[in-house]
Amino acid sequence: MALVTVDSTAEIRALVVDDEKEVADAYALRLQGVCETETAYTGKQALEIASESTVDLVLLDRHMPGMSGDEVLEELRDRGFDGRIIMVTAVDPDFGVVEMPFDEYLCKPMNREDLHAAVEHQRRVLAYETLGEFFSAESKRAVLAAEIPEEHRDDREEYRELAARVERLEERVSRLLGEDTSVVENFAEIEREEA
Template identity: 55%
Template sequence: MGEGLHVDEPRVLMVDDEKQVADAYALRLQDVADVTVAYGGEEALAIVAEGRPPDVVLLDRHMPRLSGDEVLDELRERDLTTRVIMVTAIDPDLGIVEMPFDDYLSKPVDRADLYAAVDKQCQVLAYELLGEYFRRESTRAVLAADATTATDADERLAAIEADLETAEARVRDLLPEAESLLSTFDGIDREGY
């Protein structure tokens, strides 16, 4: 596991239009996280659209063309399972009350605080994903136990099973105790449905 982190190599997207600042924060995290850097909002959204969502996005608010606030709104509209930490020199005011970020750090942020914020958000994400996994697994177990399942239910079951695999992989990546939690849940008898 990464020094100071409970998770091993979380996927972090660092977004800041100031190249030196973005690179400095990425350098602080490089030994404990899989860090991708975007030097603007458009680039960040393109990176997110390309593949698996990052576990944590570190997002500057004040950027030209597409502000961090706009990037945050777009990330939430995409309904990604990711945590967003605003890392900015803009002092917080009452306007942040309605913003859907998960944490807010004022620059400059030292290494220990950066580690702590990323670690906390990864743990929160892991438990959110674990809850989603449990919900989907319960649904899958009920559908699988029903012998009268129709063909359209088979397709839904296949989709649920694919979602389960994705959620389980991310939980295992983020949560060291995932194995015991998942095996305990799998041991519940569901034949009574």
């Protein structure tokens, strides 16, 4: 197995969800120094945390009493959760996983290196997905800024919402990329004529 290099300047916020407190806490401990981590011991608690704070990655057990991991997964996607989801479970996969909206499936038990590799892989995927969203939104904002005089655009709600979205996306992509933000900086340097 190759050693995983984790970008120590990047920041990813993970939520570990497992009804077995010791298991959730053990995974959180293994992720120290790799990402900011919160733990949830029920599906309901996981949904509350995901809706109240910025979560980039959820490590989710499938079989939990009350609300199962499968139900939490569906609810997160129904709510428009825009992070990545890794199923971390002792349940052997079957063909039912084909329709499940997760991003990676890991079988327990899992060693530290495999966990770190999965988190790093999903961080990169999320960073590049977010980068694409940022480029699209910033292109729209920039063309409006270049073509419409300030007095006609800044009081428009849709422009203010777009500018706020650009700011949120730029913050997230910069946080997820760490020191490798040159692509964002190069995009910002593209010249557009001002109105």
